[in-house]
Amino acid sequence: MNYAFKTIAEFNDYFKDEKTCYEFLEDRLWGGVPVCPHCATAKKPYKVKARGKFQDIPSYRCSERACDLPFTVRTNSIYEGSKVELRKWLQAAYEINISKKGISSVELASRIGVSQKTAWFINHRLRAMLTETKPELLTGTIEADETFVGGKEQNKHMSKRITSKRENGKRISKAQPDKKTMVLGILQRDGKVRSIVVPNTRGNSLQPLMRANVEPNARIITDALRSYIDLKKDYNHVSIKHTPGNFITKGDEHTNNIEGYWSILKRGIIGTFHSVSPQHLQRYCNEFDFRYNNRTLTPVEKFVESVKGSHNQRLTYKILTSKKATK
Ligand SMILES: [Zn+2]
Known part of the structure; x- marks a missing residue:
């Protein structure tokens, strides 16, 4: 039709x-x-x-x-x-x-x-x-990177923020965890992106996800984070060092595409939704991933493609508002 x-x-x-x-x-x-x-x-x-x-x-x-x-x-x-x-x-x-x-x-x-x-x-x-239900392995040249999403921008470099709160009529200071959440991005050049909420940037958090999403022997370009080191066993892993304010790129050894994607995702989330609670962030990531992955389609084609996922797992209001909802 x-x-x-x-x-x-x-x-x-x-x-x-x-x-x-x-x-x-x-x-x-x-x-x-x-x-x-x-x-x-x-x-x-x-x-x-x-x-x-x-x-x-x-x-x-x-x-x-x-x-x-x-x-x-x-x-x-x-x-x-x-x-x-x-x-x-x-x-x-x-x-x-x-x-x-x-x-x-x-x-x-x-x-x-x-x-x-x-x-x-x-x-x-x-x-x-909009969530991919049968994601295929990414291949070719892959850029991977991690970032913080959500929370308040002015608290960018703080893992905790101090807020003042009134309790029993008395003003108290209370440390509250920042709402920023860590996201791993895996992007195939000229292909798809996947952004995945992770608890931290340790090797045992990132590496299983890299292996589950990227075909063995693909070329993976990351920053110098030590968590990626063991990828060398199964991949052609290129680790690039940047020093603050000085991005040294050698040929096509860079992570510019995934960094560009982060700016779309963050500007979108901050500009449209202002803040997103960590328990719902993965779904927002899925929405932005879908739009990026279908970027060559016209809006109508994108719409027609998207409704194919109408039978994806149903979210009830109860699941959505439960604290345990992490997916
Ligand atoms: Zn029947």
Whole structure:
């Protein structure tokens, strides 16, 4: 199918009703042939006539006797369990794809006409949709680097900050950990980037991730951090030394691409979202990685590509707001 909407007005014209939105999603996720999400049987499901305001929505019931469950294309997707119309979800997905730096929940709420809390939830589920589920190994020339993301810029070089807090009416000073979180970036030149939240920059944190993401024998360029030293065993590892203010580069031995990516990510996160809590940072990284990795596509192509991940693991509100949520 060829979709030609270029503006949000044309987009809204195309997705004029719920039926069109469901059919679009059926085409993207099923290739137009409904598959039971409960048991994945090859048997053709029954068409069911839904009632009331859902009567235009394509609905099915599994024809496998042991299963027999009802479903639509929203079942087991990031859109399941939400009262928000599919049209608004798709509009939000389009907005996240056409924006360069993401879209805040306040902004998204006003554009699609939902509450800010709902927009926040939609944004996080869309980030789950943008997450690579079967990442292939990166190869060729790889640049790897670590950086701090989040927290307040003025506290850049402090691991802790002192804030003043009132407790039982008495003013006390309390040390609070900075909200900055460490991120490892692995970038294939002329290819994809992956940014991964890490607890620290020790070798046993970084090296397993490098090995899980980069093909053996690839060329890896990093700074002089000692944590990367053992990579020499399996890779052509180039370690570059810079002294402050003096970047010595030899030919193509540099990490300029990943450093450029950090500036997009940080400006985006600070400019759009102001601050991001460590427990949610990985999802923001996934969103920025997706936009970078599909940078050669047009906004419409990016949108059409992104909805393929609609069946990615569903995030419930409970998971999102739980303190243990780290992914
Ligand atoms: Zn079934």
